[in-house]
Amino acid sequence: MNKEKYLQDISEIKDLMNKSSRFISLSGISGILAGIYALLGAWYAHWIVNFEGNGYLTLHGNLFKKCLLVLIAVGVLSIGTAILLTTQKAKKNNEKIWDPTTRRLLFSFLVPLVAGGIYIIIMLSQGRYGQSGSLMLLFYGISLFSASKYTLGYVKYLGLTEILLGLISATMPGYGFWFWVIGFGIMHIVYGALMYIKYDKK
Incomplete structure (x- = not known):
């Protein structure tokens, strides 16, 4: 009996430590x-x-301006949906949406993402847009990997996948669009489905 209670206490302590060091409401x-x-x-x-x-x-x-607007619309919709659903999940689980862990996660994610975005804009302004798709995947993957230590493990593997797709795309000029589709489209659906099955469905 004491042994079972001891194991339960350890499990609860581990869960509390995990919640305090990781953002788990994604x-x-x-x-x-x-x-x-x-x-x-x-x-x-x-x-x-x-x-x-x-x-x-x-x-x-x-x-090009139309395609850029489509890209911006996809980004705004994705970020808006993530904020809305993540906030709802955090409230449902009685978890804080804004705390030091969240701030560290956002900082780790945004620094490489913003730097990459500025670099891509500079390249586009110089008329060099052949590698923009692969660079988007690469910097996005680095951002995910950087932030993954503050959230769930699947984010790390999604980041590594995006980095790999970006590097492969860089070696295959002319196919950047299709790698972009795989990285931002298909891989997000696979990642989201795995997250839903393992965490949300419970």
């Missing part, structure tokens, strides 16, 4: 929806490039 559904947004955005961008631009995209044309 929503698997938000990952799935982010992947769906990315696939829909990629489909629409691919359609307008082929329909309006005959398969060609120039940096300073209206078509």
